[in-house]
Amino acid sequence: MNESVATPSSPEVNDLLQTAQQYRQRLQGDLHEQMVEAIYSEAERIVARAVSTPATPARPTFDRTLDRIVTSRVWGFPIMFGLFAVMFWITISGANVPSGLLAEWLVERGHPWLRELALAWGWPEWFRGLTIDGMYLATAWVVSVMLPPMAIFFPMFTLLEDFGYLPRVAFNLDALFRKAGAHGKQAMSLMMGFGCNAAGVVSTRIIDSPRERLIAILTNNFSLCNGRWPTQFLMAALFIGALVPAPWSSLIAAGAVIGVAVLGVLLTFAVSWALSRTVLKGQPSAFSLELPPYRPPRLWQTLYTSLLDRTLFVLWRAVVFALPAGALIWLSANVHVAGDSVAAHLVRGLDPVAFWLGLNGVILLAYVLAIPANEIVIPTVLMLTVLVTGTPEAGAGAGVMFEVEDSNLLKQLLLQGGWTTLTAINLMLFSLLHNPCSTTLYTIYKETGSLRWTAWAALLPLALGFTVCFLVARLWHWLT
Amino acid sequence: MSAPSQASPSNAVAMGEACQSCAVFRAARLRKLGVRMGQADFVVALAGNPNTGKSTVFNALTGLRQHTGNWPGKTVTRAEGAFEYNGRRYKLVDLPGTYSLLSTSPDEQVARDFLLFAQPDVTVIVTDATRLERNLNLVLQVLEVTDRAVVCVNLMDEAERHGLQVDTRQLARDLGVPVVGTAARRGRGLPELLQAIEDVATGRVRCLPHRLPEPPPPLREAVRVLVDKLERIYPGLPNARWVAMRLLAGDESILNAIRTGTIAELAAARFSGQASPQTATS
16 A cells, blocks of 8 residues: 555645545535435335335324323323332332342341351451451442342333333423433433433433533432432431321322432433533534334343343442442441541541531441442441440441341431431432442443543532532521 | 346245245354354445344344344444354444434444445345335445445334335345345344345345436546546545545545545455444544
């Protein structure tokens, strides 16, 4: 291959480009248009000879009628809302039993069994603690809490997608997203984020424009992922439901959680709007959406592929991060410096800042230690509370995370740790608004290839979380 | 038009017992290799509009379980797989869905560059039977740049549901390439598709693809001059005529490719598994 001739600045290449330009100017009419026209008329001619259509309209009535209902101005949003509420309800109630079973096998039975085994093998105490109480336990918690809801939510979501409904949702939400300067396809990643934020970030690949993709990635954290639901429900049930008399409490608690989720969606729009006015300025790109015909979803194939693509993929990443986190958690509680454990020191150090935010040192430390997965926040909180308040009857030892079945006992424990209703409310808000878990951050880094934007993704929600908690704490103290 | 109508796989009509005893149907002949490639005898490109079931066809032939969603534009990375049929190994490249070779979105450039410069042995263009007129836009463009193609009219089951009737034999006559009707979701038509791919790849069937009518004289002159220059500067450049037409149309991506020298690289890099078809001329 003659390299010298092919270099861009060589005279032959310039001559080529110039000749082309001259001809272009000389030829009348737009060549591109002519070619396209020729192609289209040929296509029409050929199809007319080969395809025969029936007298009735092309799309059967089912598709059209369904579309008219589903994208209508009156019914569109309520249907969307209702459908997702049903999906969440199925996920939550469906996941309860498997989660409980997994927790029983892996944690309640598995953990003591492994401890026995380690004792029998003569492992030194600290090694036992580090590997079994720390690493194994954290991973076991993540798996038992994370796996069942994801195994239910993702297949349902995928079935809905297969059916063809999701593009209609994008169609409905597109107007709102455009006003916020973002892309209609962000509706997809927003919904995925309710299952898992890491999967939500990956799903932003369907957005072509890099600017709009970044907006979708940065705001995905405001979709309340599966891992945070237990925290929300627990706080709502224990503290907010307790504010009202018995028959209403579970309804109010559910309402509080829905409120937080809706707040997340509103914030997605608000932050997208802010980002597209400041750091990620630009015009919304054109979005032409082809509404595919409704197709009966293929149940077994969908279950199989969604299991591989989404559930297991995310789970694997989560486990990879849970192992070191478990080690750290155990270490922080069992490494003693200057007479007390590292954890206790940190809690005391963080307390003043935390009170200012309407939270407490235990919560902040738990969030730092639980960066790998939101699921282990509550067990870590309980472990730290026990450690700090020195309640020996509860828990299974220093540095060992646990959960409590009896909600009364749980509440007592927390109250002893100095928790109030404000703490619960702010925990719910902070849980919505804090930085994404490490799995998501890692995924963001892989998708954007940029440390800078990953830092943004971590710090933006965190800053928002601190601000909101602070304001709520001020408001609360002013009102009470 | 030679061979296609006689050997045309679209002659085979209804499925049934006869198929079980037919050599074409025997599954043993199709070995799905997933991504185990090694040396392939032929490279087959899978092109088509978004949401036509391309990835379903891909999965059916290679045994890979790439997730296919009912969402246009789902294939965001290019997938490669392989299969063995009748003792020959085929490498199958699933290109991102594109509406036209003339536009400039990155997805469509990946597809276009691969078809133009990597010169696959067979190009299978997957179309949606219920949207044939729009899909033919891409088919006709692809037929301008290659003469070894197979048109797969997929979603025939959807067409039946809508009451449409597609005469694949008539299409084959008009387009000059084998046309196979399939319903990939249900596994219908795939043996015929495989046979058509083999026919075209081995040269047993020679296509005389439909070409757009000759342009008017002044345009012809311009094209001839530019093609001359192109062939002198980039000897061996495939589809020089197409490149010339794009230059005349002022296609930014082609102009850029020439200015930056990318076009020389693309001309030299034959797809042997090393050259990445993901290089977009932009």
